[in-house]
Amino acid sequence: MKACAAVLFTIFITFPAAAEVDKRARSLAATCAACHGTDGKSVGGTAVLAGVDQALFIRQMLAFKSGQRKATVMHQHAKGYTDAEIEKMAAYFSAQQRGE
Amino acid sequence: MTCDRRAFLKIAAGGTLLTAFPNIAFAAPELLKKKGPRVVIVGAGFGGATCAKYLRLWSDKKIEVILVERSPTFISCPMSNTVLGGSRSMQDITHSYQALGKKYGAKLIRGEVLAIDPIKHTVNLAKGYLKYDRLVVAPGIDLLYDQVEGLSQKIADEQIPHAWKAGPQTALLRKQLEAMADGGVYLLSIPKAPYRCPPGPYERACQVAFYLKNHKPKSKVLILDANPDITSKKGLFLSAWNTLYPGMIEYRPNATVTAVNAATRSAKTEFEDVKADVLNIVPPMRAGKAADLAGAVNVDQRWCAVDFRTYESKAQPHVHIIGDAVAAGLPKSGHMATAQAKVTAAAIIELMNGRQPDPDPVVNNTCYSMVSDKEAMHVANVFRFNAEQQNMVAAEGGGVSEKFSEEEGSYAKYWAKNIWSDALR
Numbered sequence: 001m002k003a004c005a006a007v008l009f010t011i012f013i014t015f016p017a018a019a020e021v022d023k024r025a026r027s028l029a030a031t032c033a034a035c036h037g038t039d040g041k042s043v044g045g046t047a048v049l050a051g052v053d054q055a056l057f058i059r060q061m062l063a064f065k066s067g068q069r070k071a072t073v074m075h076q077h078a079k080g081y082t083d084a085e086i087e088k089m090a091a092y093f094s095a096q097q098r099g100e
Numbered sequence: 101m102t103c104d105r106r107a108f109l110k111i112a113a114g115g116t117l118l119t120a121f122p123n124i125a126f127a128a129p130e131l132l133k134k135k136g137p138r139v140v141i142v143g144a145g146f147g148g149a150t151c152a153k154y155l156r157l158w159s160d161k162k163i164e165v166i167l168v169e170r171s172p173t174f175i176s177c178p179m180s181n182t183v184l185g186g187s188r189s190m191q192d193i194t195h196s197y198q199a200l201g202k203k204y205g206a207k208l209i210r211g212e213v214l215a216i217d218p219i220k221h222t223v224n225l226a227k228g229y230l231k232y233d234r235l236v237v238a239p240g241i242d243l244l245y246d247q248v249e250g251l252s253q254k255i256a257d258e259q260i261p262h263a264w265k266a267g268p269q270t271a272l273l274r275k276q277l278e279a280m281a282d283g284g285v286y287l288l289s290i291p292k293a294p295y296r297c298p299p300g301p302y303e304r305a306c307q308v309a310f311y312l313k314n315h316k317p318k319s320k321v322l323i324l325d326a327n328p329d330i331t332s333k334k335g336l337f338l339s340a341w342n343t344l345y346p347g348m349i350e351y352r353p354n355a356t357v358t359a360v361n362a363a364t365r366s367a368k369t370e371f372e373d374v375k376a377d378v379l380n381i382v383p384p385m386r387a388g389k390a391a392d393l394a395g396a397v398n399v400d401q402r403w404c405a406v407d408f409r410t411y412e413s414k415a416q417p418h419v420h421i422i423g424d425a426v427a428a429g430l431p432k433s434g435h436m437a438t439a440q441a442k443v444t445a446a447a448i449i450e451l452m453n454g455r456q457p458d459p460d461p462v463v464n465n466t467c468y469s470m471v472s473d474k475e476a477m478h479v480a481n482v483f484r485f486n487a488e489q490q491n492m493v494a495a496e497g498g499g500v501s502e503k504f505s506e507e508e509g510s511y512a513k514y515w516a517k518n519i520w521s522d523a524l525r
Contacts, residue, residue, distance in 0.1 A: 023446065024458060026158070030442045031464050031482075034435050034519040035511075038157075043521045045514025065497075072501065072508055073480050077464055079497020080482020085462070 025088035028081070032089070040093045051098030057090040131228040132207065137163045137452050140223050140232040142213050142390045144169035144197060147423035147437030148238035150523045154445035156204040163452065165206040166230055168213055168223065171267075173197065174524060177297065178434045179470070179516050180266035184274050185307030186314075187473035193266060199525040216393040218416040234448050236411075236420045237396060238437070239388025240265065241296050247384050249359035249368075259362045262382045264296060276378045277308065282316040287367060287376035289357040291384040292326040294403075296424045296432045299332035299479065301325070301382065303469035306337070309345040310472050321348055322376065324355035324369060333469060333479055333500050340471040340504055357381055387425030394419045403427035408485050408492050410447035410457050411440055420444050430483060430492050431465050438523055439463035461485050463492070468512035476512035477501035 029040065032049060036042050040049030049057070063069035064078035065086075078086070139155055141148045144167050152167045174195040182188040200206045215224040216235070223230045243262060245251045256262055261269035261276075277286065286308050290301040305321050312319040330337055330351070341349045359368040366375045386402035396404045396413040404421040405414040411426070413419045422444050423437035430436050440463065447457035464482045471477065481498030485491075501508055 023450075027442065027446050027458055028462060030154070031439060031462060033442075033522045034438055035466060035515050037518050038153075038522050042514075042518060043525075044517045045510065046518060072505075072511060073466060073478055076480045076497050076499050077466075077482060080464065080484070080495035081462070 022088065022092065025092040028085050029089045029092040039096045041096070041098075048098060049093040050096035052090070052093045054087075054090040054094045057093060058086055061086045061089075128224065129228040131209070131225065131230050132166065134164075134231040138232055139163055139165050139234045139236060139448060140230050141165065141167045141236040141238060142216075142223065142394075143238035143240060143388065143423075144171075144174065144200075144208070145238060145240050145423065145437065146434035146519070146523050147441045148236065149174065149197070149200060150438040150441035151236050151238065151422060151445050152200055152206040153204050153523065154442050155448065156206055158445055159449050161205055163449065165204075166209060166232075167197075167200065167206050168209045168211060168225065168230075169197070170210065170212050172210060174520075175266040175270075176434070176516070176520060177264075177266045177300075178468075178519070180263070180270050181300065181304045181307040182470050182473070183266075183270050184263070184277065184304060185310040185470070185473060186274075187310075187470075190271055195520055195524050197524065203525070213390050213393060216390070216395075216419075218395055218419050221418065232418075233452060234418050234420065235394065236422060236444060236448075237390050237394050237425070238421075238423045238441070239390035239425050241385040241424050241432075242388050243382075244384045244386060248357055248381060250362065251360050251381060251383060255360075255362050256381075260360055260379045260381050263380065264300075264382050264385075273378070273380060277311060280316065280319065280377045283318040284316065284377035285320045285322055285375070286312070286378045286380065287322045287324065287374060288380045289355075289367060289382060290323065290325040290327065291382055292356070293331050294432060295382070295385045297434075297467075298431055299337070299467060299469045302330060302332065302337040303471070304380075305349055306340055306345070306469070306471040309341070309348045313345055313348065319348075320350065321345075322374065323349065323351045324357055324367065324374065325351065325353050326356040328353050333477060336477045336500060336504055337469075337471075340475075340477075344472055344475075385424075387421075391421060391425045394421075396421050396425075399427035408490070409443075409459060409461055410451065411444040412447075420448065428492055429494075430463075431467065431479075431481075433465055433467050435467060435519060436463065436465045438519060439465065459485075459487070462495075466515060468508065468515055470509065470512055471504050472509075474506050474509045475504045476509040477504040478508060478512070 042048045064074040176193040211225045261273045263269040263273045398415045411420045422440040424432040443461045450457040466480045468478045482495040483492040486493040
């Protein structure tokens with residue numbers, strides 16, 4: 001019973017959210033998925049981006065971009081995106097459930 | 101493995117008389133009667149599988165997706181060179197298609213596409229035809245055996261594997277290396293670019309050298325490259341060859357193999373005849389046959405021109421081409437195929453709903469090369485659509501590793517784990 005209620009609750013809250021999805025943000029975020037998992041739900045080794053704090057995500061990406069944070073590959077990716085795109089990704093990832 | 105067969109829909113035979121004439125559309129029955137919006141995808145490699153998953157995911161399962169694939173399982177080209185090196189098994193790079201059906205509701209049909217009618221919007225299989233609203237062709241590559249005298253599909257399957265599509269030939273090549281005596285020569289020939297996975301051959305040289313160094317240290321790796329120079333990560337590969345496998349790898353540029361002799365185990369270039377104990381001849385490549393069936397091959401009789409906002413063919417409306425078959429300034433990699441698949445999935449959903457697709461798509465590529473069992477390096481780029489050039493252009497900031505390292509070796513493994521999951525689960 002408890003499980004049923006939880007499922008119903010999830011359905012009600014995710015439907016309106018799905019209708020309002022920013023597709024540009026979703027597509028930008030999907031470019032991270034090969035390494036960071038579908039919707040940022042990494043299955044191993046890389047950072048889980050689903051449910052990330054928006055400000056933290058933006059700060060890290062900008063630090064990669066400026067070279068302030070050292071990386072093997074992330075500085076190269078971060079430089080390819082505009083600041084506005086990084087903000088969109090942050091919003092999308094922060095709205096994802098961490099774990100299934 | 102046996103579960104995978106069950107994951108594919110069993111299409112009842114439409115009568116033996118009819119299947120004897122598979123190209124006669126009127127005689128064959130319609131398979132899976134079309135009732136609503138539908139996309140048919142031909143080919144379930146990195147591109148096709150990812151496109152199926154994301155079409156279902158992003159359309160809230162409102163678009164029916166039928167995925168046609170001839171192989172029972174997904175065998176990953178990325179990481180397949182490590183099977184030759186011995187640090188992974190065939191099983192490690194083989195994955196099930198099951199979740200695409202179970203979790204996402206894509207319908208999988210195991211079979212070979214025999215004909216495509218881009219005017220009538222039909223795809224013919226042996227037992228009948230499928231109707232579609234939009235077709236995605238993710239055909240991968242075909243090998244041009246006829247450009248190397250003495251080579252054929254049969255000889256490649258049995259004696260001189262290219263192993264450029266991961267599968268039985270990968271296992272055969274590994275077996276040949278295991279059977280080779282210490283002091284033997286392994287010959288790898290590389291075709292002129294463009295070919296699938298630009299750094300792949302040089303990674304393979306590392307992996308074979310890794311195996312030989314540990315088991316047959318007197319042996320040699322000889323590379324005959326049709327290109328004028330190492331086409332990808334040159335400095336990094338040279339550094340790996342010189343530090344990890346000193347004296348083992350010999351590289352000859354501008355060396356196109358034009359003929360082979362399976363009986364004498366030799367290869368011929370414009371300049372010389374070379375004998376080797378294991379011949380690994382990778383012939384030139386083109387878009388896979390399904391792209392021809394769709395009438396979408398229109399660049400150099402090999403590749404397919406597309407609109408990079410939708411991946412719709414420039415030759416055939418409502419037909420989308422993704423992956424290695426696309427003519428582009430984009431690397432032919434599994435990662436890139438998944439990126440194109442997502443742009444295509446998003447665009448098809450918009451188009452089928454009468455809306456404009458994203459006018460400014462962005463994709464990226466990260467390509468790791470394993471230079472030993474533990475060490476790797478990468479090349480990474482973001483690519484953005486340039487409306488003026490109608491092309492994808494590398495964005496600022498891309499580049500290669502500073503050096504190969506164990507840290508990147510770990511990231512390469514995590515990359516594989518995540519991209520397999522992103523495409524299939």
